[in-house]
Amino acid sequence: MSEFILTAPYIFTNSEDYPLLKSGAVLVENGIISEISSTGDAKRKHPDIEEINFSEGLLTPGLVNLHHHLYSSFACGWNPGGSPPEDFLQILNNVWWKLDKSLQLEDIYYSAMIGLCQSLKMGVTSVVDHHASQRTVTGSLDSIAKAFKDVDVKGSICFELTDREGDKLFEEGLQETTDALSKWSGKSNSSKIMAMIGLHASFTLSDDSLKRISENFSSFDVGYHFHLAEDKSDQVDSIRQHGLRVTHRFEKFGILGPKSLAIHGVHLNDDEAGLLRETQTNLVLCARSNQNNAVSLPDWRKYDGVNIGLGTDGIGSDMVGEAKSALYISHHVFGDPSFGFADIGNMLLNKNPEILQKITGLKTGKIEPGYPADMVLWRYDPPTPLTDENILGHYFYGLYNLQADSVWVDGNMILKNSDFTNFHYAELVGESRLRAKKLWERM
Numbered sequence: 553m554s555e556f557i558l559t560a561p562y563i564f565t566n567s568e569d570y571p572l573l574k575s576g577a578v579l580v581e582n583g584i585i586s587e588i589s590s591t592g593d594a595k596r597k598h599p600d601i602e603e604i605n606f607s608e609g610l611l612t613p614g615l616v617n618l619h620h621h622l623y624s625s626f627a628c629g630w631n632p633g634g635s636p637p638e639d640f641l642q643i644l645n646n647v648w649w650k651l652d653k654s655l656q657l658e659d660i661y662y663s664a665m666i667g668l669c670q671s672l673k674m675g676v677t678s679v680v681d682h683h684a685s686q687r688t689v690t691g692s693l694d695s696i697a698k699a700f701k702d703v704d705v706k707g708s709i710c711f712e713l714t715d716r717e718g719d720k721l722f723e724e725g726l727q728e729t730t731d732a733l734s735k736w737s738g739k740s741n742s743s744k745i746m747a748m749i750g751l752h753a754s755f756t757l758s759d760d761s762l763k764r765i766s767e768n769f770s771s772f773d774v775g776y777h778f779h780l781a782e783d784k785s786d787q788v789d790s791i792r793q794h795g796l797r798v799t800h801r802f803e804k805f806g807i808l809g810p811k812s813l814a815i816h817g818v819h820l821n822d823d824e825a826g827l828l829r830e831t832q833t834n835l836v837l838c839a840r841s842n843q844n845n846a847v848s849l850p851d852w853r854k855y856d857g858v859n860i861g862l863g864t865d866g867i868g869s870d871m872v873g874e875a876k877s878a879l880y881i882s883h884h885v886f887g888d889p890s891f892g893f894a895d896i897g898n899m900l901l902n903k904n905p906e907i908l909q910k911i912t913g914l915k916t917g918k919i920e921p922g923y924p925a926d927m928v929l930w931r932y933d934p935p936t937p938l939t940d941e942n943i944l945g946h947y948f949y950g951l952y953n954l955q956a957d958s959v960w961v962d963g964n965m966i967l968k969n970s971d972f973t974n975f976h977y978a979e980l981v982g983e984s985r986l987r988a989k990k991l992w993e994r995m
């Protein structure tokens with residue numbers, strides 16, 4: 553359907569001119585939003601264009617997840633065995649690295665499919681993924697790209713470069729990244745995904761490796777996607793081995809910049825926050841992951857002027873839930889219930905799409921003429937008045953445990969009445985369970 557009019561009782565456009573429309577209509581032509589009006593005006597002006605009418609519900613722009621690990625979909629319910637990990641490094645060693653080293657290409661595809669489907673169900677239409685499968689490197693990003701195409705979601709992919717599995721696999725990672733950049737970057741790339749240069753973290757990359765990486769990719773106009781001071785041990789290692797705090801170490805190798813995505817930034821001092829600000833490096837908070845890993849919470853009250861967004865870090869795919877958690881834990885830890893409401897709402901609705909556009913060129917986040925038709929219909933009949941002024945209150949305290957009813961990406965309706973239109977979801981989940989069981993048995 554190249555042209556259609558969507559009508560709903562409530563449309564939150566996230567546009568400055570008309571943030572909330574009641575009984576509004578959106579005209580979509582060739583995947584792009586071309587007009588916003590009242591239902592009556594739209595029908596009078598375009599009597600021959602098909603109307604999709606929702607008698608109940610709230611239409612909003614699709615959300616953006618700035619940091620995901622789609623392969624983590626296969627960790628749900630897995631018991632890694634042994635003693636429970638007692639610190640961050642044990643969590644990596646005993647859980648995540650054990651899992652990623654056992655992934656095969658089919659696992660990578662199916663876990664990505666599941667993570668992307670879960671994202672859509674939570675109203676997330678753009679996903680920035682950070683992938684690791686250190687024993688199945690070659691072709692891993694093709695598998696993830698295929699999942700993005702099959703689910704029809706937009707976003708970014710990268711392979712995690714690290715020294716932790718030795719020189720040969722590091723070289724293979726470099727090649728996988730080069731191949732990905734040649735396929736999914738630059739102006740000739742017409743797909744819905746853009747590749748980035750993925751790094752694990754300072755403490756698993758030597759100076760030689762960082763030098764190789766920055767030299768190798770200097771001709772590509774793309775940013776880096778890396779974990780920054782997630783745990784205190786990252787800073788301790790960098791200072792001890794290299795005499796620099798991690799942010800300064802990354803700056804030395806040209807890793808920072810307006811197209812780069814630094815994840816976590818839990819243990820930064822004021823100087824490092826200043827460096828992120830000066831270099832316009834984007835920082836992504838992952839509050840639920842920080843709580844789960846007990847690595848502390850970044851004191852982002854001190855990160856004034858830094859471009860900050862939100863991501864799930866593989867703890868599910870629910871961005872409204874992530875924002876709520878960031879808000880509640882900030883209240884709790886900082887002992888200030890007045891802190892963060894507008895800022896975190898701004899990250900969820902504005903900063904995340906702005907950062908996505910900076911790092912990939914992909915435009916999303918508003919129901920406004922000229923924007924791609926990335927939209928979500930929630931079966932939400934507001935139990936209290938919904939207005940321009942209190943929309944954030946409905947995101948934080950109203951859209952509880954709500955899944956999307958229908959989702960459009962670039963005007964394609966890929967979720968309809970909570971079911972996927974491009975494939976049989978029950979079959980996908982059945983295959984996923986079989987693959988996950990075999991993966992668990994291999995570990």
Ligand SMILES: [Zn+2]
Nearest residue numbers: 682779815865
């Ligand atoms: Zn991560």
